[in-house]
Amino acid sequence: MASPTILIPPRHYLNDGYGVASWLLTRDHKRIALLYLAAVTFFFFVGGAFAVLIRLDLATPAGDLVSDETYNKLFTMHGVMMVFFFLIPAIPSVLGNFLVPIMIGAKDLAFPKLNLFSWYIYMVGGLFTLYALVTGGVDTGWTFYAPFSTVSSTTNVIPTALGIFITGFSSILTGLNFIVTIHRMRAPGMTWFRMPLFLWSTYATSLINVLGTPVIAITILLVAAERVFKFGFFNPALGGDPVLFQHLFWFYSHPAVYIMVLPAMGVISELVAAGCRKPVFGYPFVAFASLAIAVLGFLVWGHHMFVAGQSVYAALIFSILSFLVAIPSAVKVFNWTATMYRGAVSWDTPMLYAYGFIGLFTIGGLTGLFLAAVGLDVHVTDTYFIVAHFHYIMVGGTIMGYLGGLHYWWPKMSGRLYNEALAKLSAGIIFIGFNLTFFPQFVVGYLGMPRRYHSYPEEFQVLNVLSSAGASILGVGYLIPMIYLMWSLRYGRLAGSNPWGSVGLEWTTTSPPPTENFTETPIVTWNAYEYNAPVEGHVA
């Protein structure tokens, strides 16, 4: 696959300046991507540590490990860390930051200083929340439902919420940066419909970031104002309406699910095309499906509130709209499958993650249809069925996409190849561990085990032990890539500019790329994914 004489380029972004300041003050989108990589990995393992404690506690029906108060804090902190500090930023800020300028043939994002500033905002928010969690924690659940969060809870609600508020600006500014970059910085010939599909999904994600995040920001301010100044926005005793909080919260937090999964879908489009050596089937449909998901995602928040006292009419409308989101999602799944049909399907690590994503996302998506149906949703609301469903989307979808993308572009980012055998092994372990962790939760939830309780009837123990066992396998699966990816930085074989034989601008520059990405601004004369018809002048 690789050319016979591979040399590391003499000048690239990793050796363009050494020392702490050259990293902490960098404006290079690729270095900022690596800063994010370190940060999101850290927060992922913090969130994971809380999950370990949760699963240990649930190994016995009595919940012998921690008290019920501690348990409330554990699932809250697991949710807060994973949702706001890992799942939402992971793919856009690591892979997006690294790839958006390179994929369109630009030297950098439109606002490099703002990009660095976004990382600092993210870190301040993250450390702020981490501090709040370490000094007593918070017990409201990641949803901060009022009036418990605004009146009753005596834990660190304000510091945690302010950390999320601060980090929100990092999402907004990163989204803004991507939108402007994709509009204004494309290389000559890089039209919208020649862009890799990862950029379409990043663009759609950025729209949600820019439109949704400010609403959660103002909602958090209202909660903080209510706690500090005793305002009554969500307090029935003062004429406020707690359901209004839920509307405001889910207006952001449902689209936030698409902030997590859309970039992963973009990654999968790239992996499937490269892994099958074929253009993605029905490119425009996949591109517009991203935008359709972004738009429809804003119209379905009410399905979180079927039991919150909505009118039947509102519930009906939200139910229909929620079913509609399945259409663009299914378009993507069918088109990836159609791309594989008669493709030169590979079994390299990135493709293993793509297969994993498609299978797990399909299960997560189909169980989502159960939940869009009002009658069934009422039955399983606040049970482990819900927990299993959203973990299939957020972990089975987002993390599979993230890891697949990280493996696919790792040679580009680092210039080196990781150990393929270990990578395949850990992909397998993750897939098995994931299903063993979360599939039993569908069953136990359907049988009636509620979420957010630290003890449960003995009849549920077998399924919970299976789930805890799966979680330990999953944990091992997540640790192995840490080791061999770090190892590859020093000992991995040199990758060369195009180890997968992929098309796409990022594979035409060296690995690692130079600071300005390309020595000459590329002129694009080909469509994305021209695997079967290489165009003259295109280095495939």
Added chain:
Amino acid sequence: MLPEPAHPHGHGHVHHPALAHHFDNLAQQGEASTLGMWVFLVTEVLFFGGLFLVYLVYRSKYPEAFIAGSHELDVLLGGINTAVLITSSLTMALAVHAAQTGHRRTLMWLLVATMVLGAAFLGIKSVEYYHKFEEHHIPGPGFVFEKEHFANVQLFFSLYFLMTGLHALHMIIGLGIMTWMLVWSWRGIVTAEYYSPIEISGLYWHFVDIVWIFLFPLLYLLGRHG
């Protein structure tokens, strides 16, 4: 969001000092920063939009209480402030024009005028806040309101202080940006070729004005004809 200092290039030709290395020319750079500011203002619309939604929900739920609360606000001071802000938008628009045509002294005077008007707005607003403090209309344990709408009028005043307070915060940030632009104009960084910093600062300033144009009737006027 503002441009990078120019980098030394190896190209052998001289770039405009304000041109960042990753842009081809000043026009592309200017278009990028203008689009960036518009996208930012969209997020601001959604940010204030959340508050307006909360206002509308409670106004339709407790119309009498909101009318009673509205009667406590000082329409004269609010009206003067509206006029002050609209005038500041005029001086800002003229400042952008002066920047485009390269009239540096005029630009600086217009920026100063915009800042003076902005500061006057904040001054009048703090007088209003002080009156509310004297009348014990600050929501919370010390709130005093004789009529039957006691609890729900607190909601009105909570929204009043949060909405006008966030607006005032945006004004203060605006004054900071104007000070920055004044320094840049004084140093000659802003030229007829490179005026986009003034242009996007102007966009921000007009946006903050428009927020007030919505706040004023919602808080001060609607109740009087209700």
